[in-house]
Amino acid sequence: MHPTIPSLVFAFSFCCSNLAFAQDIASSRIERIQSAVKAVVALQNAEGEAAVVAAIQACYASQPDANKLEKLEECISQDIAYANFSAGMYRHVLKNIKQPEYLSMDALKKRVYAQSMQAGMSASFADQFLRRLAPEAIQALVPAIDALSSK
Numbered sequence: 001m002h003p004t005i006p007s008l009v010f011a012f013s014f015c016c017s018n019l020a021f022a023q024d025i026a027s028s029r030i031e032r033i034q035s036a037v038k039a040v041v042a043l044q045n046a047e048g049e050a051a052v053v054a055a056i057q058a059c060y061a062s063q064p065d066a067n068k069l070e071k072l073e074e075c076i077s078q079d080i081a082y083a084n085f086s087a088g089m090y091r092h093v094l095k096n097i098k099q100p101e102y103l104s105m106d107a108l109k110k111r112v113y114a115q116s117m118q119a120g121m122s123a124s125f126a127d128q129f130l131r132r133l134a135p136e137a138i139q140a141l142v143p144a145i146d147a148l149s150s151k
Contacts, residue, residue, distance in 0.1 A: 029073065030136060036074040037081040037140040038147060044082065045148050052082050053102070060115050072119050076112050076130070077137040083108045084138055085145070 044052045059075040083103050090099035101107055109130070116126035 029070075030140075032070060032074055033077040033133070033136050034140040034143070036077045037137055038144040040078040040082050041085070041141070041144040041148060044085070049086065056082060060111075063115075063119065068119050072115060073133060075115065076133050077140070079108060079111060080134050080137040081141045081144070085141060 040052055040055065043055055056075065056079050059071075059078060063071050063075070083105070086103050087099060087105075090097060090103065102111075112130050113123065113126050116129055117123065121129060
């Protein structure tokens with residue numbers, strides 16, 4: 001038996017509406033990440049490294065039960081962006097000053113995995129989570145820095 005035209009139209013519209021919904025979710029996540037990265041860059045510019053470290057620690061500590069994944073995405077995105085930005089500063093601008101250990105990629109991964117697993121993720125899901133967030137956070141970093149220089 002072949003599907004009827006109305007059933008095909010329904011299936012197509014259902015598929016497309018789910019695709020649009022998925023795109024809205026992805027867009028919302030990217031906007032949250034961009035906003036979180038922009039906030040941490042602005043804080044770094046206004047108050048310095050100690051304030052950023054304290055803010056990221058507070059972010060991790062304040063994960064509410066509701067929307068935990070979204071909040072965790074924001075915290076991790078800020079951590080990734082800050083660690084990458086600061087590591088670049090130590091490599092290129094502050095060449096004679098040793099980079100603090102907490103800015104190393106190993107320390108960042110340990111923090112992210114610990115927070116992810118505390119949120120109930122498996123190690124493999126935490127790894128996928130980090131691999132998905134890292135490029136988005138890093139991609140949000142340059143526009144966030146540019147936004148400060150244009151003020």
